[in-house]
Amino acid sequence: MGRLSIEQQIEIRDEILEDAFPFDWLKGKANDEITKPWQHWKGEPERMEQLTWKYKVKRLLVQLFIGFP
Known part of the structure; x- marks a missing residue:
């Protein structure tokens, strides 16, 4: 699996959350992109x-002063 850029990770998170809220957690079946994300999303080296x-x-200062990972 290729490494994912921060922007790509945020896009994936938003896509997962968009599907997660209407999902019926009691009766729904697991999606492959949730259980096996390395097969669904590939890293884009140019990003x-x-x-x-x-x-x-810059990253260290953001983490220290804002608390954003």
Whole structure:
């Protein structure tokens, strides 16, 4: 499985949440994208962030001061 960019992870989260709210948790069947996400979503290398020192510092500051992972 390729690594996923932050934007791609957010898109996947939104897509899952969109399907999860109307889902009948008592009678519904499990979806493959939930139980086996590596088969449904593939990483897009062109969307990966470059791990430069500027990116790492920016990410660390966001995590420390805002509390966003």
